[in-house]
Every structure is written in structure tokens, then in C-alpha cells.
Amino acid sequence: MDMKNIRQHFPILDQQVNGNPLVYLDSAATSQKPTAVIEAIEQYYRGYNSNVHRGVHTLGTRATDGYEGAREKVRKFINAKSTEEVIFTRGTTTSLNTIAASYGRANLSEGDEIVITHMEHHSNIIPWQQVAKQTGATLKYIDLTEDGRLDLEEVKKTITSNTKIVSIMQVSNVLGTINRIKEITKIAHDNGAIMVVDGAQSTPHMKVDVQDLDCDFFVFSGHKMCGPTGIGVLYGKKALLENMEPVEFGGEMIDFVNLYDSTWKELPWKFEGGTPIIAGAIGLGAAIDFLEEVGLENIEAHEHKLAQYALGRMSEVDGVTIYGPTERAGLVTFNLDEVHPHDVATVLDAEGIAVRAGHHCAQPLMRYLNVSATARASFYLYNTEEDVDKFVSSLVKTKEYFTNVF
Template identity: 70%
Template sequence: MNALELKKQFPILQQEINGHPLVYLDSAATSQKPVAVLDALKHFYEWDNANVHRGVHTLGSRATDAYEGARDKVARFIGAARREEIIFTRGTTASLNLIASSYGFGVIEEGDEIVITPMEHHSNLIPWQQLALKKKAVLKYISLHPDGNIDMEDAEKTITDKTKIVATSYVSNVLGVVNPVKQLAELAHWHGAVMVVDGAQSTPHMKVDVRDLDCDFYAFSGHKMCAPTGIGVLYGKKHLLESMEPIEYGGEMIDDVGLYESSWKELPWKFEGGTPIIAGAVGLAAAIDFLESIGMDEIHRHETQLAAYAMSRLSEIEGVTLYGPRERKVGLITFNLQDVHPHDVATVLDASGIAIRAGHHCCQPLMRWLKASATARASLYLYNTEQDIDRLADALIQTKEYFG
């Protein structure tokens, strides 16, 4: 894989910021979009734009084919057994809230346990926290090792026969660890619980097979994997989705409506009330084609090598603290520069045309565990190069000198 050549396919990366060529190191927040995805969106709006499912005219049929074709493509991309196990949502947050509000609300009773970890993004923490409060359930946390990896011995003690739901990220958006979700799923199922996986930071960067993981639910967003914002996916095992009630009501998701009661469509449409995110699904399908043309294993290999180079370069800089395990399987580097606030670091880097993220990354409990109010984060993707890392390292050295 030639990252320099790939970068040419991303128009936004060809610009200068503050007089410097842009180095974009914030793909964990949102990735950039290649020409192939931009062209797919343009073509849809110029040629096929219509509402789906109900129209019998040509544009409506073409739009429906594109939308439902995207569902088929997503199912194959993540290894789902059936197309009806793919629900289109606004993103990972919406998917996780749907699980908590529908499945969780239906099965959790007073005294039941919900098990998560301290590293969770707020979107995979607050829904379970609020469900536990409403249902008077017990929210429990699996401990972490000092390097941020999950303590599996503690997991075996924390997950019990009272546990109904286990939820964790596949990849931490701060620590960069790849969590053992397959082993956690086995443990959850042994105790009769379901396994929920936040795949926002894993799906763009590695090959995912939900059947091999044997997770019960899996959620991810399109905008972190070269697709547009506003489109996401909830995968759920068919028998679980069939047992759940919709949480949004309106057009598209109904079978029959009477004056006093209604019935719902079959899967997947009972969870897709209203006009769906048609163009977003078209863009997601184009993004999957683009990523598969490169190869998910090749993308993962490139990022692993680049992350190792970044960890090496940044560890050479005196005063830089790196968080998470030294060996990285994904391209996400979280750090702090001694005596300089992360927001100041990000501001100075931006003056050199380098875009990173700074703050608590929607992980305030994890920040407290790290004993840091905030951190800086450089997140890599298929279009990043060693030259980008060199620019980052040189700019951090200059930032350090600037602040004395």
C-alpha cells in the first residue's frame, strides 16, 4: 500500500493550513473522504435522488436498490449471517442507545448487573448508566491493567450469573488497545448475558467478523471509515432484534395502523422509522468498496507499522508521556507534553498545519483513571505516512521550546 498515492485520492488533504501542507491526524474523530465516495454521493443526488420503498417510479426504484444494496454490502463486510440483521442508524451513539433503550429496557430488572469497563466512550457508558438508574440495576466495571489492557481475571470475577449485559469497545479511542471481545463474549454467554461491542474505532482499521466474535450486538459509524457523517450501523442477532420493540415510530416502520393500535414491519425496517439516511447508505457502500479495494488486512498492517514508528519517535522526546500499551495494533497515539495543556499543544500544532485532537475524548472516567484532566491524541489512517509522523515530532519539539 502506497499511502502517498492514496493521499492524492482525498481532495481535502491537498490544501495548506496556516501556510503549511496539511497533516491530518484526527481520523479517530472523523476520517476524510476519497473521491470515490464524493462521486458516489454526487451521482446519487444528480441521478437517483428519491424516497425509498414506496415509490413505483424509476427514481424511487433506483434509490431503493441503492439503499438496500448498501445493506447487503454492510452485512457481507462485517460477516453478518443475514441482511435483516443490519439496521441503519445515525451512528454508533444512536445504535448503542437503541440497544439500551429497547433490548436493555426490556430485559433488565431490579438487581440485575450490567458490566462495562472504565475505558468506554461516553456513548457506551451513559446509556448503561441511565438504564441502571431507571431499573435499579447494578452497573459494574472490569478493572484495567496499568497499561490499559482489560484484566481478564477480574472480568471472570465481575461477570456473574446476575449479569445480563456486557458492553465494551473493540478498540479504545484513547488507549488504542484492542480488547479481547471474543473471550468476553464467551464469558458473557457462559453466564447467560449478551455481548455488546462498540466498533467505532475497530471497523475502519481491521477486518471484522461478527460471527467469529460471536457478539450479540455490534455498532459502528460510517464517518470514521471514509463514509459521510450521519450514517451508522447496528448489527444484532436476528432472534434478539425480533424480540425488541422499536423506540421511534412513524412512517416506513409500520405494517398496519389503526385508530387505537398498530403493528410493525418485519426486520430490519421496524427500527428505521421515517425517511432513512439514503445518501449516507450510498456513501457507506462506496466507502466499503474503496476500503476493500485496498484490503482491510493491508490497512491494518500499514497502521500497525506507522503506530510503532510514531511511538518510537514520540518516546524520544523528553517530557512526552505516552498512554496505553507500547505495542500498538491500531494507529492511535495518546500523549501529553509536560507542563503544557493539551489544548495549547493542539493550537501550536495547528499553526504548523497539523491537526490533532485535544481534550477528554468523551472519556472522562478514563481521564480520571489516567490521572489527567485531558490528553492530546494523534490518530492515523490509511492516508498517513512516516513523513506525517516526522512533522508531528518536529512540531512537538518546537512546541516544547516555545513554552520553555
């Protein structure tokens, strides 16, 4: 699929916002959806809407085939060994909470350590805070370098023989930092800890191979990778998942139910209680087909080029502070001197440009950077250098507007 013609697959981009052509620079929050994904979901509801696993009728069989077929697509996409290691959840947040509640509570005690970083999303902080409180474990943070990276010597210093869990994002949703997960995983394993990877910001943008990373758990969301909202994935090594207890109970996940006790289904279904997210899984499968047709290596190269182009153009604007390393994923987080990020986003929106403003669900990182909030422009496969030019031009207008007003 030609990268130059990608935009035509995203109908939402063909509109005007506030009298200007839409420039969507908020894909780190959620990506737009290609026609193929929208049609796959519509076809399920129009043609074979039914519950899965339970019925022997034709629609039920087709729905089950679509749902389990999507699981196999995910397995191949991240190179898991087996579909037993692929669990569908509501998203990255649910996946991380499941790991913390099931594995964390059962395997942590007083004196144990959980290690995370200052750059983590709230979804990879709060579950570990809660488990630490419940078990008596200690929560530790790896410090960042001045430009927002993880130094492996600092990683080695923070992870000790008392560390039982290390949980780190592969790509920062604020700094754009691409963390060296494979090396960090080895450090964790050398100290007897398991490695949890938040792949929400990496899976849509680069090829992920969980076997090569050797991580114990890997989680991500569908809506950031051209898929629908409400669907995500929890990958875990089979040996770990088999020894974990479910955290949600009800239909689908049971084997036998007696009056006073019950037994669970085998993997992966013991973690998928209730009617699963059928349409979401089918939509995610269609998104994977689309991304693989484009090529993850093409997407990564395109976004890297855009990010570097944006960094160059933004450096031409006086008063712009950019956060994070030079080598980064496809996003730029910044502040404009004397202008609140929400005001920046509001003025840009008047120009038809959608960016994110706030703490980006990373309040500890904001305090670490000594700011209350930032603005963020994030790029995806459908963005162009022309989008960046419009964004930078509007940023200049924003600066001039507030300079003249105040």
C-alpha cells in the first residue's frame, strides 16, 4: 500500500473543522479508523451478530470464527508462541490492572520491590501503588536522564535482588522516548524479576516481537492502532498465566460450577469472563490486516521522518520548549512561553488543528519536568509534512496573538 495515498482510507480526515481542513495531530490519544475497520465491524453487526463459543447455529459459528480468528491475527502480529497467551481485554488499563491484581497480589510480600519509571502513564502507576499498599511491597522509580531517557546503569542500580516486578512503557506518550526493553528485560531477569511492558504507544508504530523482547507480559490497546475503542490485549507467557487466578468471574470463563465451588476454563478463556468484546476483536483483526498491508517498518520510518521534520520546524519558533530526546517516536510535546497549553490547543483548534493539552495522564512526569501541563502533537501514518507546516504556522500565529493581547 502506497504511503502517499493512505489518507484516502480514513474518511474522517476529509472534513473541515472551524472552516479549515482538519489536521489531526492527536493519534497518541486515539487513532483514526480506516474504512476497512469500520466495514468489518458493520459487517459483523449486519451479517452475523451472535454470541461466541456457546451456540452451534450458523451465526454463532461465524461469530466464533471471527473472534478467535482475530486472536490468531494478534498472536502473529506480536509473535506470541500460542493463542493461549493472547487474552482480550478492554484495553491497556484493564490489562495492567489484571496483571497487578492477579500476579502482583499472589507473588508480592513485604520487602519485595516493584520498579517503574517517572515517565509512566497513570495506568502503569496506580495499579502498582495499590498492590504495594496491599502486600507491603515497595514501589521504586528509575530516574531519567536530563533529556528524558533511561540510562542502563541507572536501571541496573535501581533493580535489585529484592525486585520482583519491573513494569515499563516501551514508548513514552509524553517524551517520545523509545526505551531499550530487551536490555531492561535481561537486567530484570538476571535479578529474578518478571518484566511487564506497556506497549500502548509502541504497538501501533513499530514491529513488536514479544519472544525477541523476552518480556513476561505485554499489553496494548486497539484504539491507538486503527482499531475500535474498548478492545485491548494482555499477552503473557503461558507458564505464568496458567498459575494466575482470574480477577473477573461469571459466564464464559468457567469449566464446572457447583453450589460452593467452581473450576476455570483453560487459557485464554479463564480471563475472559462474560460476553467478550466480539465486534471489537473483529475490528482489531481488521486493523492488524490494514497495518500489515501498509507495513510496520514503513509506518515507523514515516513517523520518524515526520518527528524529525517537526523538531526542525519547531526550533524556528522562538519561545518553544520541547521535552524529550532528539531520537524519538512520532510525537512532540512542548510548551510555548507565557501561554498555557490549553490556550495553545484552543487557538490551534480554531485553525482546524487537533492537538492534546494537559498532563497526558502523567502527573508524576509533569512534576519531574517542573511543569503543570504541556501540549502535544502526535503523528501517525496518515499525517504529512504539510500537516506539520500548518501546525507550525498556526503555532507562530498563536504566539503572535498572545504577545499582542498581553
